[in-house]
Amino acid sequence: MKKEFAVIGLGRFGGSICxxxxxxxxxxxxxxxDEDKVNQFKNIATYSVILDSTDEDALREIGISNFEHVIVAIGENIQASILTTVILKELGVSRVTVKAQNDYHEKILRKIGADQVVHPERDMGRRLAHNFISSNILDYLELSDDHSIAEVKAGRKMAGKTLADLDIRAKYGCTVVAIKQGREIIVSPSADESLQEEDILIVIGADKDLSRFEKNLVIEE
Structure with missing residues (x-):
């Protein structure tokens, strides 16, 4: 069976998810x-409806509690975002993901029962910043407040060396969980795995440790 989702707020973020x-x-x-926004998704989404999500009766009438996952992607109106989240949880929606505008907004959302809170602008800013620092840093994903996972390309500093030679875990406190070599993916690579330029490493660790790892092995002058 197909999963059923509802997306509330059809701006750039919500529209992209939809x-x-x-x-x-x-x-x-x-x-x-906004009727114009809803009309844009009539031929994209399975269903589309013009509705004020702060109206509890309207949400109940469309059977919002029947949806497995509701994404609240409301833009600048923090009050509407918070009230919508409260109503969704009171109506029994099992999973509610909400876009936060800032850390204060996130704290409130978590207190009122949001299951997941996302910061798309902040997270994208972090990912881009790491890529700006070095073209060898391909992606950067936050796992928690102080741990992340990085996708990095092996350059001159790593080429021709094994994971044992680099000793990444001992020196930097990070773990290489996978290596992509062309179309092949090596999960939990052994210490004697040799790296070549253009290999892609998936590395997990504390932010401070990843930063040391990147400065010493990834970023090239």
């Missing part, structure tokens, strides 16, 4: 109080 979920064959209800 398109991706629909493209993956999921059943998606697109919701916004």
């Amino acid at each position: 398109r991706e979920l629909s493209g993956e064959g999921m059943a998606v209800l697109a919701i916004d109080k």
